[in-house]
Amino acid sequence: MAAMNYNWISDLNPKLSNTMVIGIIIGKTDIKHSPARKDARVDRFVFGFTVKDSPDFFINVLVLGSDSFINTMSNSYNIGDVVTIENALVAIKDSEKEERFCPTTPSPYRLILSEFHSQVHHCVDMHTKDRLLPLIHIPVKDSKDFYNLGDIQASGNNLEGSFINILAAVKGIGEMKLFQKSDGCPGQRMEVKLFDGFVSSFSLLCWDREAIKQVQTSVCKGTVIFIADAKITFDSFRNGMTATVNSKTIITVSPDMQEADLLYRYAAEMLESGALEQDDMPLESISAVYTVAQLKGKIQESPETVYGITISFITGFDLDSSVSKVIKTRCTNCKFQVTEGMQYCSNQLCPGKGQVFSSTTGFDLLMDLSDRTGTLQCNLRSPVADAMLGCTTEQFTCLTENDRSALKWKFLLETCKAYVKMFRSTRTKSGFRAVILSCSLVDTDEATQHTSALLNED
Numbered sequence: 490m491a492a493m494n495y496n497w498i499s500d501l502n503p504k505l506s507n508t509m510v511i512g513i514i515i516g517k518t519d520i521k522h523s524p525a526r527k528d529a530r531v532d533r534f535v536f537g538f539t540v541k542d543s544p545d546f547f548i549n550v551l552v553l554g555s556d557s558f559i560n561t562m563s564n565s566y567n568i569g570d571v572v573t574i575e576n577a578l579v580a581i582k583d584s585e586k587e588e589r590f591c592p593t594t595p596s597p598y599r600l601i602l603s604e605f606h607s608q609v610h611h612c613v614d615m616h617t618k619d620r621l622l623p624l625i626h627i628p629v630k631d632s633k634d635f636y637n638l639g640d641i642q643a644s645g646n647n648l649e650g651s652f653i654n655i656l657a658a659v660k661g662i663g664e665m666k667l668f669q670k671s672d673g674c675p676g677q678r679m680e681v682k683l684f685d686g687f688v689s690s691f692s693l694l695c696w697d698r699e700a701i702k703q704v705q706t707s708v709c710k711g712t713v714i715f716i717a718d719a720k721i722t723f724d725s726f727r728n729g730m731t732a733t734v735n736s737k738t739i740i741t742v743s744p745d746m747q748e749a750d751l752l753y754r755y756a757a758e759m760l761e762s763g764a765l766e767q768d769d770m771p772l773e774s775i776s777a778v779y780t781v782a783q784l785k786g787k788i789q790e791s792p793e794t795v796y797g798i799t800i801s802f803i804t805g806f807d808l809d810s811s812v813s814k815v816i817k818t819r820c821t822n823c824k825f826q827v828t829e830g831m832q833y834c835s836n837q838l839c840p841g842k843g844q845v846f847s848s849t850t851g852f853d854l855l856m857d858l859s860d861r862t863g864t865l866q867c868n869l870r871s872p873v874a875d876a877m878l879g880c881t882t883e884q885f886t887c888l889t890e891n892d893r894s895a896l897k898w899k900f901l902l903e904t905c906k907a908y909v910k911m912f913r914s915t916r917t918k919s920g921f922r923a924v925i926l927s928c929s930l931v932d933t934d935e936a937t938q939h940t941s942a943l944l945n946e947d
């Protein structure tokens with residue numbers, strides 16, 4: 490393998506000529522049009538990216554050129570690519586301007602890459618690539634310097650307008666919405682919902698094409714991200730604080746830090762249990778009636794939560810099995826399930842850590858709903874279960890085995906109208922989870938009505 494004479498970013502200075510930098514792209518901005526000055530013949534276009542070549546060193550690169558050059562460059566190089574940059578100009582950075590519009594870097598310089606003097610290509614040296622690829626997971630700020638979502642919410646307006654670092658997990662990614670900006674140019678917008686051990690939902694807004702692309706290609710539900718220099722604003726529409734990705738922001742996906750590992754495990758557990766999905770949808774707004782097979786089909790097609798009503802028979806309802814299978818105890822602070830008799834929460838990220846332990850006990854059991862098209866296994870929990878059964882968990886634990894069996898037979902094989910919420914889950918065999926939002930027995934007439942309507946639709 491040929492030895493490569495490249496420059497470390499930390500060694501760059503304006504006196505160097507024929508520079509060669511090899512680094513991984515950790516941030517990238519949208520293309521901007523800068524109108525021709527009087528002395529220039531053509532309009533210029535610019536975009537920027539940030540490259541890193543060691544755990545602590547990175548630099549901003551400004552790319553200048555014609556429309557076609559800039560478009561080709563921007564399309565060819567993306568966040569996560571390892572690139573070789575030759576003959577870029579090392580310039581002293583305009584601190585004030587850089588501070589306002591570009592990611593904060595430890596370098597006093599920036600690289601200027603021009604159409605006719607500089608070259609960029611993908612690094613093909615596997616040895617160098619292997620060394621550089623892990624750097625993308627190292628946050629660009631001190632890994633102790635971040636806010637959790639609870640701190641941001643608690644700060645009220647004190648953080649308004651400030652740039653801060655955030656560590657959070659992704660709860661959901663909204664669709665990209667296109668619109669026309671006031672200048673007539675096309676704009677885009679995407680909302681990412683974040684959560685952590687303190688806040689169950691927090692909005693991160695992306696208005697830049699590149700930020701949206703990064704989220705869409707490298708982030709999914711449950712991913713932990715470190716957002717360096719997100720802008721905090723009060724959003725009157727949501728009546729709360731929100732964070733916005735801007736040209737200073739660098740998002741580190743799956744950051745290499747201990748707090749992120751803990752948060753990742755917590756996030757997986759929370760998303761899996763459905764505990765985050767507090768019943769956000771009012772029952773009145775759920776009106777579509779489906780067969781079991783139709784519900785299963787819908788969740789297979791949709792990454793989003795599916796709501797619907799099903800008229801079916803209760804074919805499984807283990808009310809008379811051991812109480813521990815019917816009633817479960819969860820930590821009040823983080824909703825983690827607590828093993829019976831334990832007096833502490835085993836979730837390392839629990840916001841109630843160090844405080845007096847408190848837990849909530851509620852129904853949490855499985856119920857099978859069947860119709861002629863199939864069977865759907867559902868989770869039935871408090872307070873829905875209490876309302877359906879007509880008893881509290883305390884009353885239930887006092888029942889004799891015979892009483893519990895009698896209660897079970899009040900429902901088993903009867904026809905019910907159930908409001909169901911379904912969402913994707915990687916830990917169930919079926920790939921989804923169904924949760925009962927409301928369930929009541931119906932008389933056969935009502936059931937026949939619904940069933941015949943469904944049959945006619947087939």
Ligand SMILES: [Zn+2]
Nearest residue numbers: 820823834839
């Ligand atoms: Zn807890």
